[in-house]
Amino acid sequence: MQSKDHIFAAPIAQLGDFCFDQNVAEVFPDMIKRSVPGYSNIISAIGMMTTRFAQPDSRLYDLGCSLGAATQEMRRNLTQPGCRIIAVDNSAAMLERAASHLAAFKSEVPVTLTEADLCDIEIDNASVVVLNFTLQFIDPGQRETLLGKIYRGLKPGGVLILSEKFVSHDETVNELLIDLHHDFKRANGYSELEISQKRTALENVMRPDTPELHKTRLKRVGFQHVDLWFQCFNFGSMVAIK
Numbered sequence: 001m002q003s004k005d006h007i008f009a010a011p012i013a014q015l016g017d018f019c020f021d022q023n024v025a026e027v028f029p030d031m032i033k034r035s036v037p038g039y040s041n042i043i044s045a046i047g048m049m050t051t052r053f054a055q056p057d058s059r060l061y062d063l064g065c066s067l068g069a070a071t072q073e074m075r076r077n078l079t080q081p082g083c084r085i086i087a088v089d090n091s092a093a094m095l096e097r098a099a100s101h102l103a104a105f106k107s108e109v110p111v112t113l114t115e116a117d118l119c120d121i122e123i124d125n126a127s128v129v130v131l132n133f134t135l136q137f138i139d140p141g142q143r144e145t146l147l148g149k150i151y152r153g154l155k156p157g158g159v160l161i162l163s164e165k166f167v168s169h170d171e172t173v174n175e176l177l178i179d180l181h182h183d184f185k186r187a188n189g190y191s192e193l194e195i196s197q198k199r200t201a202l203e204n205v206m207r208p209d210t211p212e213l214h215k216t217r218l219k220r221v222g223f224q225h226v227d228l229w230f231q232c233f234n235f236g237s238m239v240a241i242k
């Protein structure tokens with residue numbers, strides 16, 4: 001039985017910055033499903049792209065894995081022999097629950113859960129790397145270095161799947177997409193207070209970029225083939241192929 005997200009349902013006097021703590025980990029499946037339009041489509045497509053891009057005896061990375069939804073989908077769709085999934089997150093609360101979530105599904109695919117800052121880890125012998133709504137929480141000044149590390153750690157023909165909240169370069173469209181996203185949250189049962197308090201809590205810790213900046217940066221670090229494959233309002237997903 002999934003716990004419902006009520007974290008911002010009551011007025012919070014001292015509203016601090018949003019963080020992926022125990023409270024968030026407990027309600028995360030409900031939170032992300034009701035907050036991110038297209039999340040389940042993106043997770044399913046990560047599985048489909050795993051079938052296509054995974055290479056024998058290589059590593060697959062789920063960076064900012066949270067409860068391991070992308071890891072589980074990669075495991076379910078991995079047909080190549082000798083692969084290992086490395087799932088990394090810097091939230092102990094998330095990883096604790098990821099371990100029990102993943103243990104609930106039988107699989108021959110080995111998974112290594114690692115508590116670390118993405119900026120400190122090595123990427124090596126990778127055929128698939130997933131950044132599923134994670135880069136937006138990384139210090140903007142560190143993003144290009146992280147993407148360069150991912151590019152260098154990918155094997156030729158390897159893929160990075162980058163899903164993000166976006167800012168539109170057009171102010172009018174940006175306002176529309178923000179409003180449509182809030183309509184989506186309302187339709188999923190969030191109150192005006194929840195929408196407003198969460199937006200404030202995210203302000204300092206989640207810094208979305210434009211799709212254009214993502215494409216330019218990915219090409220700058222070396223990816224030859226980059227484009228959007230999905231977008232719903234101000235959320236979407238890109239592929240970058242080495």
Ligand SMILES: C[S@@+](CC[C@H](N)C(=O)[O-])C[C@H]1O[C@@H](n2cnc3c(N)ncnc32)[C@H](O)[C@@H]1O
Pocket residue numbers: 020032063064065066067068069070088089090091094116117118119131132133134137138
């Ligand atoms: C929106 S959640 C990602 C959702 C998850 N990828 C999924 O598909 O369900 C962002 C995750 O990134 C993690 N995170 C944020 N900054 C990080 C960092 N510097 N190093 C490692 N993990 C980080 C957070 O703890 C959180 O679990």
Ligand SMILES: O=C(O)C(=O)C[C@]1(C(=O)O)C=C[C@@H](O)C=C1
Pocket residue numbers: 031032035036133165198199202206
């Ligand atoms: O932008 C928002 O309002 C969100 O809730 C987005 C978002 C995300 O994109 O990661 C922020 C925090 C939670 O992890 C769930 C969703």
